[in-house]
Amino acid sequence: MTLGVARLAGKVVLVTGSTGGIGVEIVRRLAEEGASVVVTDVDVEACAKLIAGIEHGERHQILGLDIARESQWQQVVSAVSERFPGLDAMVNNGAIGSLASVVDEDLDRYNRVIEVSQTGTWLGMKHAGALIERTGGGSIVNICSILGTVGGMGNSLAYAAAKGAVRSMTKNAALHWATRGVRVNSIHPGFIETPQLLERYDGTERHRAMVANTPMGRLGRAEEVAAAVAFLAGDDSTFITGTELYVDGGWTCA
Ligand SMILES: NC(=O)c1ccc[n+]([C@@H]2O[C@H](COP(=O)([O-])OP(=O)(O)OC[C@H]3O[C@@H](n4cnc5c(N)ncnc54)[C@H](O)[C@@H]3O)[C@@H](O)[C@H]2O)c1
Numbered sequence: 001m002t003l004g005v006a007r008l009a010g011k012v013v014l015v016t017g018s019t020g021g022i023g024v025e026i027v028r029r030l031a032e033e034g035a036s037v038v039v040t041d042v043d044v045e046a047c048a049k050l051i052a053g054i055e056h057g058e059r060h061q062i063l064g065l066d067i068a069r070e071s072q073w074q075q076v077v078s079a080v081s082e083r084f085p086g087l088d089a090m091v092n093n094g095a096i097g098s099l100a101s102v103v104d105e106d107l108d109r110y111n112r113v114i115e116v117s118q119t120g121t122w123l124g125m126k127h128a129g130a131l132i133e134r135t136g137g138g139s140i141v142n143i144c145s146i147l148g149t150v151g152g153m154g155n156s157l158a159y160a161a162a163k164g165a166v167r168s169m170t171k172n173a174a175l176h177w178a179t180r181g182v183r184v185n186s187i188h189p190g191f192i193e194t195p196q197l198l199e200r201y202d203g204t205e206r207h208r209a210m211v212a213n214t215p216m217g218r219l220g221r222a223e224e225v226a227a228a229v230a231f232l233a234g235d236d237s238t239f240i241t242g243t244e245l246y247v248d249g250g251w252t253c254a
Contacts, residue, residue: 007234009034011138012084014076014128016067016120017094019046021194022143025222026091026229028054033230038080038087040065041094067094067120073127080128086135089233090128092121092166093143097159110158117162118169125173129182137181141232142170143225144186146248153209167244174242183241185232190248193219215250 013030017023018039027050030037037060039047044064051057061083065076080087095117098109125140132138147156148163167186174184191197191210197219201207211219228247231237246252 006034007230007236008089011035011088011234012038012080012086013233014038014040014080014087014090016040016065016090016092016124019043019050020093021196022189022192022222022225023093024050025226026093029223029226029230030091030233031056031060033234035089035233036060036084038063038076038084040076042066065094067092067124068115070123070127073123077127077131081131087128087131088135088138089141090124090132090139091141091143091229091233092124094120095143095159095162097156099155100157101155102157105157110161113158114162114165117159118165121166122169125169125184129173129177129184133177133180133182138183139233139237140173140182140184141229142166142184142186143229144170144188144244146188146190146246146251148186148188149244150252153206153213170244171242178241183232183237185237185240185242186244187225187228187232188244188246188248188252189220189225190214190246190251191219192222192225194222213251213254214248215254218249220247220249 013035018027019041027037031054040063041047047062051060063076065072098113144166145163147160148167170184170186225247228245
């Protein structure tokens with residue numbers, strides 16, 4: 001898609017989990033809108049491949065980052081400060097899930113989902129949010145889920161726990177920074193048809209249930225999540241904080 005506007009020109013925006021199904025579209029959209037993107041993931045080679053396919057690749061920065069490790073957040077924040085005058089926005093997108101239900105979940109896997117998807121998001125707000133504040137203000141976008149709010153299909157208990165926490169931490173952090181220029185919002189995708197999701201579920205009963213239970217009668221596209229991110233990351237949303245934006249084809253209104 002070619003956009004007629006560059007709403008993020010001159011802005012530096014950090015993205016976690018950049019090489020997953022939704023992450024790549026977030027990076028592409030932010031870059032297309034003119035941002036310098038700090039492209040992070042545990043998989044640095046995949047970050048490099050992603051940037052190789054984007055125009056003006058030299059404008060962006062690639063950094064390895066396991067969001068669950070605080071020391072890596074500290075290194076990333078200092079690398080960003082060395083390369084750029086500051087940080088204007090960040091997107092806490094990286095996460096892992098588990099399909100297990102309340103009775104089937106296993107303690108080690110539960111703890112790992114919380115460590116990455118919940119604690120990793122808090123660490124991102126703590127470290128990158130502080131840099132955004134030092135820069136003079138900006139935006140934090142937390143990628144949550146409909147499962148942060150509703151029960152979905154009655155499975156993915158650990159993931160729902162983590163995303164419920166992301167939803168409430170978003171509002172808590174929004175109040176902390178309300179008068180300090182840092183806005184914090186969450187985006188709640190419904191089921192998004194990423195290559196990874198299709199590889200796992202295409203043609204299965206679960207895939208049919210995801211479509212059938214979405215009022216709009218289709219799964220979402222990663223680009224549709226990325227468009228919401230671009231809106232919340234930039235200056236079109238300067239009086240919006242602590243809110244939750246659903247990109248779910250109507251799932252949560254049924
Ligand atoms: N795909 C969907 O249907 C859907 C629906 C609702 C919410 N979401 C949310 O959207 C976001 C992106 O999802 P996706 O579908 O692209 O998932 P994905 O599994 O394709 O991508 C996740 C990314 O996170 C990275 N990651 C995993 N562990 C990490 C860690 N410890 N540190 C840093 N990065 C790590 C992975 O390398 C990958 O790039 C997630 O927060 C997810 O919970 C997705």
